[in-house]
Amino acid sequence: MRLEGKVAIITGGASGIGHATVQKFISEGAKVVVADIDLERAEKVVAEVEADGHPGQAVAAQVDVSVYDQVEAVVRRAVEAFGKLDVIFNNAGIAGGKPLLDHDPAVDYQPMIRVDQDGVYYGILAAGRQFRDQGTGGVIISTSSIYGEQAAELAFTYSAAKAAVISFTRSAAYELAEYGIRAVAITPGRVGTPIINQFSEELRTTFASEQLRNKLTEPHEIADVVAFLASDEANVINGTVVHVDDGYSV
Numbered sequence: 001m002r003l004e005g006k007v008a009i010i011t012g013g014a015s016g017i018g019h020a021t022v023q024k025f026i027s028e029g030a031k032v033v034v035a036d037i038d039l040e041r042a043e044k045v046v047a048e049v050e051a052d053g054h055p056g057q058a059v060a061a062q063v064d065v066s067v068y069d070q071v072e073a074v075v076r077r078a079v080e081a082f083g084k085l086d087v088i089f090n091n092a093g094i095a096g097g098k099p100l101l102d103h104d105p106a107v108d109y110q111p112m113i114r115v116d117q118d119g120v121y122y123g124i125l126a127a128g129r130q131f132r133d134q135g136t137g138g139v140i141i142s143t144s145s146i147y148g149e150q151a152a153e154l155a156f157t158y159s160a161a162k163a164a165v166i167s168f169t170r171s172a173a174y175e176l177a178e179y180g181i182r183a184v185a186i187t188p189g190r191v192g193t194p195i196i197n198q199f200s201e202e203l204r205t206t207f208a209s210e211q212l213r214n215k216l217t218e219p220h221e222i223a224d225v226v227a228f229l230a231s232d233e234a235n236v237i238n239g240t241v242v243h244v245d246d247g248y249s250v
């Protein structure tokens with residue numbers, strides 16, 4: 001129960017990595033706000049937590065992370081429901097892309113930057129202010145990607161946003177250390193979630209072969225690392241990137 005007594009917001013908590021992290025955090029004793037643009041699925045995750053024998057340990061909140069006021073409202077919701085905030089996992093994101101020269105900036109650049117980049121900035125800002133005002137410190141974990149550190153086909157905008165997540169993490173750790181706030185970014189490789197599962201069997205086999213164990217990562221394998229990073233056992237991991245890509249980047 002390494003997260004006993006901790007209160008966490010998990011954005012994108014209704015699916016994939018976020019969903020697995022909700023389950024892991026609950027099993028480690030945390031109280032969780034399942035924050036997602038898809039309220040219906042977030043409520044299903046909360047119902048599942050209750051059915052698993054943890055009544056009152058999770059609440060659902062609808063949020064579009066690309067709108068600052070909504071992110072701030074989720075932080076308020078956590079405090080209303082559970083009295084404080086200890087951890088934010090800025091994980092909501094969208095993927096996809098076109099060749100650069102086919103871009104319509106209004107379609108292929110701005111919307112993704114708003115979610116994958118601005119959304120993380122807003123999470124850091126809103127949670128950071130809450131941690132400072134509480135005077136308790138806190139942990140900010142944000143989901144980047146292997147593409148945050150390297151170029152890839154059809155990933156011009158996604159790579160830019162995910163690189164910004166790494167930069168935000170370094171700067172947030174640097175600037176917020178005086179409030180006892182820690183920040184860490186994770187870079188998943190190929191994780192078996194709806195983002196990947198939408199592709200053909202053949203392409204998924206290729207994705208798996210890019211990782212050293214020749215398999216797609218399971219969402220719960222990422223969640224295990226996030227729970228560790230959120231815990232006090234990871235107090236010296238700060239302002240850095242934790243590669244959770246099964247050797248993709250070696």
Ligand code: NAI
Nearest residue numbers: 012015016017037064065091092093145188190191193195
């Ligand atoms: P997913 O599609 O299963 O989950 C993403 C969740 O984010 C969904 O529940 C969706 O409703 C929510 N969401 C989307 N836009 C939102 C918004 N504007 N506001 C609030 N919630 C929003 O995807 P997955 O794979 O679990 O992705 C989670 C994170 O991991 C993303 O940031 C993604 O870029 C990143 N990632 C995923 C990899 C993979 O192989 N699956 C690899 C590297 C990074």
